[in-house]
Amino acid sequence: MTKRLLLGQTLGFSGNPFTDDWADAVAFDSGGGVLIAGDRIAEVGHAAALRAAHPDAEVTDYGDALISAGFVDAHMHYPQTAMIASWGKQLIDWLNTYTFPEEARFADKAYADRIAGRTLDLALAHGTTTLASFCTIHHESVDAFFEAAAQRNMAVIAGKTCMDRNAPDNLRDTAQSAYDDSKALLEKWHGVGRASYAITPRFSPTSTPDQLAALGALWAEYPDCLMQTHLSEQLPEIAWMRDLFPQARDYLDTYEAFGLLGPNGLYGHAIHLDPREIDRLAEVGAAVVHCPTSNLFIGSGLFDAAGLAQRGIATGLATDTGGGSSFSMLRTMATAYEVAQLRGVALHPSQLIWLATEGSAAALKMRRQIGHLGVGAMADITVLDLASTPAIAQRAERAMDIWDALFPTIMMGDDRAIRDVWIAGRRAG
């Protein structure tokens, strides 16, 4: 088995910096090393000791660059890659004006192949090693994404996006076809290589109660699958949901009533939550996903990262491409910091990196398998240059400790800060 030794500053986590004291939760070594055996991390320790113990390992010395677990983007829409940064609309108008016309193109497998490959290459260039993506209603879009991920050996989660109302004719399925197509795709892809299938109703306004019930029944047949959707993103959306589901107690209830609330549920945005919704998410152990650049770009609101973490609700971090305005999880962390500041909370750099790695992995129920710089995890690794631009370098130069050195890269970094990326023990690209 090939042994590789990566040397540099290493940053991992033994705990959760939201619920533990962050200083107890981090594992940082300024002269560290990561030993990779095959596709997994075999050891994390001091550089000198690892070098001595493994003289046969192939060494890559990154100097004072920071070796981290690869970033995990826990909610995005790969079909929206080509229309990211589309101007001037809020959620419902943005969907109708920009998103749906673009998603209609994914009936064409060749187009889906092109955008899937482009998205994954952009993700890798930005240090993102796993993505959980919505596809379109077309099975071609799902095949394209899983095939492109398999070519790159990336762990991805994805599913056919289901919609049977309030969408253009060419983007609507039915309750029965959503069930049948999702089931066929799930059986084709779930657990194949590094692929996981997620049952994916877009959001309750674009599904009839019949479709939600059909997907709830499918989830009951495959409870180990994730179910991903959107929840309480924007106030006009919530008002619309109330018109469409007059019986529902709240937005979460539109899922709960149809079997779409459970521990493997992944609810994107989750900004404007009622106390009952927070209680139920906590009770069932469901996860939410913070999409900060999207929440500002589409004008949705300010997610309560610290408050939900205090309630023990697993929280991932995500770009929400193309509602989000960046492919970069660094930029996403920066915006999470800014959103929290607007709520009067200063998130620590350790909390930001944790959200983008361990937090997202836990939300995806892949804790300690990905997003983790520790023994036994898959060797999906991102190496950060902490002086990637003159502006960042001059600030990092006067840093007093690793957090002061890392924070300028979080706030001002982009793909230029990505020194290297490893996927399952091999250098990406």
Ligand code: GUN
């Ligand atoms: N709600 C339903 N669909 C979408 C989408 O594609 N993007 C975002 N941001 N919110 C949604």
Ligand code: ZN
């Ligand atoms: Zn989304």
